Amino acid sequence: MKIAVIGTGYVGLVSAACFAELGHDVIGTDVVSEKIDKASRGIAHIYEPGLEDLLKTNLKKGNLSFSLDLDETIQSSDVLFVCVNTPQKEDGSADMTYVEGVSKRIAENLNDYKVVVEKSTVPVQTSMWIKRAIDLYKKKDKTFDVASNPEFLREGSAVSDFLNPDRIIVGVETEKAKDIMIKIYEKYKDRLLVTNIDTAEIIKHASNSFLALKISYINLISELCEKTDANVELAAKGMGLDERIGSQFLRAGLGYGGSCFPKDIRALSRIGEDLGVNMNLLKEADRINLKRIDVFVEKIKKAIWVLKDKKIAVLGLSFKPETDDIREAPSIKVIKRLLEEGASLSLYDPKAMENVKKVFPEKPSQISYAKSPYEAAEKANVLLIITEWDEFRELDLNKIKEVMANSIIVDGRNIFEPAKVRELGFEYYSFGRK
Numbered sequence: 309m310k311i312a313v314i315g316t317g318y319v320g321l322v323s324a325a326c327f328a329e330l331g332h333d334v335i336g337t338d339v340v341s342e343k344i345d346k347a348s349r350g351i352a353h354i355y356e357p358g359l360e361d362l363l364k365t366n367l368k369k370g371n372l373s374f375s376l377d378l379d380e381t382i383q384s385s386d387v388l389f390v391c392v393n394t395p396q397k398e399d400g401s402a403d404m405t406y407v408e409g410v411s412k413r414i415a416e417n418l419n420d421y422k423v424v425v426e427k428s429t430v431p432v433q434t435s436m437w438i439k440r441a442i443d444l445y446k447k448k449d450k451t452f453d454v455a456s457n458p459e460f461l462r463e464g465s466a467v468s469d470f471l472n473p474d475r476i477i478v479g480v481e482t483e484k485a486k487d488i489m490i491k492i493y494e495k496y497k498d499r500l501l502v503t504n505i506d507t508a509e510i511i512k513h514a515s516n517s518f519l520a521l522k523i524s525y526i527n528l529i530s531e532l533c534e535k536t537d538a539n540v541e542l543a544a545k546g547m548g549l550d551e552r553i554g555s556q557f558l559r560a561g562l563g564y565g566g567s568c569f570p571k572d573i574r575a576l577s578r579i580g581e582d583l584g585v586n587m588n589l590l591k592e593a594d595r596i597n598l599k600r601i602d603v604f605v606e607k608i609k610k611a612i613w614v615l616k617d618k619k620i621a622v623l624g625l626s627f628k629p630e631t632d633d634i635r636e637a638p639s640i641k642v643i644k645r646l647l648e649e650g651a652s653l654s655l656y657d658p659k660a661m662e663n664v665k666k667v668f669p670e671k672p673s674q675i676s677y678a679k680s681p682y683e684a685a686e687k688a689n690v691l692l693i694i695t696e697w698d699e700f701r702e703l704d705l706n707k708i709k710e711v712m713a714n715s716i717i718v719d720g721r722n723i724f725e726p727a728k729v730r731e732l733g734f735e736y737y738s739f740g741r742k
């Protein structure tokens with residue numbers, strides 16, 4: 309059985325490498341030649357721990373390859389995993405142009421029976437549309453099945469998430485497709501849940517939205533903690549000890565970003581409303597999340613009053629640690645607000661600076677990029693923590709204090725112990741705790 313992965317972005321490239329690692333014969337394809345050139349040489353165009361090792365090992369073994377030729381890739385494969393992106397449109401719905409485009413190409417190149425598997429996060433009923441599109445454009449005597457196999461990997465731990473999954477969800481409508489999917493995931497058959505296609509699609513969207521809800525919930529509680537004498541971290545710990553609640557995704561702070569949560573919660577709201585279901589619960593979670601940026605900027609103002617002409621050191625730009633991804637990153641929104649107020653920024657991130665430079669190019673006296681957290685902190689009136697990279701937890705705060713103009717930290721991710729930082733002589737602001 310030959311597997312094709314169409315679209316080698318964050319999800320596709322990891323999936324291609326991991327399917328090969330599971331022993332399958334895999335070919336990855338993308339419209340961007342640079343991504344294919346790099347992947348063919350074992351280089352990942354994104355930063356993802358462990359990915360390049362897997363690419364190199366499996367390219368060498370000979371069961372992984374990459375090609376720019378979509379038609380040939382489709383024709384020579386039995387199972388096609390669609391991993392192209394589904395950007396958010398202005399009304400919050402997902403733009404399905406790329407998925408439709410790929411479906412059409414699959415139809416035109418359908419030479420034998422194939423299973424077309426949707427792996428991207430897509431609105432419920434997308435597979436039905438893919439099926440319809442392929443049916444419309446294929447030759448009459450050719451057969452195929454569609455399936456949904458949503459991906460649950462998290463950026464920053466994508467390879468280990470893929471290779472050690474909590475569950476594999478497979479949505480199918482025929483026994484033939486079911487058998488093929490079970491064969492692909494043979495190794496994980498104890499963790500496989502087979503459903504119909506609509507259910508599989510809902511599981512993915514509903515899981516992401518639930519986790520986003522959980523984060524907004526703790527952020528709401530964090531506001532309540534700030535108005536009282538409570539401590540949000542201990543509150544989260546106490547809540548999390550209840551197994552029904554669980555301790556994960558209860559970290560208060562700047563809120564969720566990334567390519568999934570913000571987009572998925574809006575898309576699911578949109579789908580629900582289109583189907584006549586009141587989705588206010590999800591809309592409220594989105595509103596709370598957007599408000600985190602205002603709350604953070606207010607904290608900075610409370611610390612240093614007027615922002616105009618102040619020097620601000622910004623540590624952490626990626627939407628979460630261990631990735632270079634800045635899609636929907638809180639940093640982008642914060643930076644925009646600070647620039648509007650006339651502040652001068654010195655930015656630092658271990659992996660995401662090249663991506664941020666494309667959005668905010670270097671500009672003398674307004675935006676500079678530092679080589680280290682210490683360089684960013686030089687002469688700064690305030691230091692902001694936006695992403696909780698381990699590197700920041702291990703900072704030599706005495707050294708930071710020496711180089712800053714004012715010893716003030718506003719921590720968007722609660723990475724420091726308030727008492728300890730204050731003992732070192734810092735004024736310290738964080739979320740949901742005094």
Ligand code: UDX
Nearest residue numbers: 315316317318319320338339391392393406428429567
């Ligand atoms: C994933 C999921 O697939 C998406 O549904 C989810 O909401 C966000 O995360 P991701 O892999 O992160 O997408 O997106 P991206 O890194 O943009 O990868 C998509 C890839 O598809 C890109 O490399 C793009 O070049 C490629 N592509 C896009 C094609 O090969 N053909 C197209 O027609 C469109």
Ligand code: UDX
Nearest residue numbers: 459460461462463557558559563564565566568627628
């Ligand atoms: C998410 C899902 O976890 C994954 O299953 C799905 O396949 C894709 O979407 P990802 O976006 O890569 O993964 O990262 P995740 O670790 O879920 O974090 C998302 C955002 O939530 C980040 O901005 C993170 O900083 C934030 N977050 C997470 C919090 O603010 N608090 C928390 O307690 C946890």
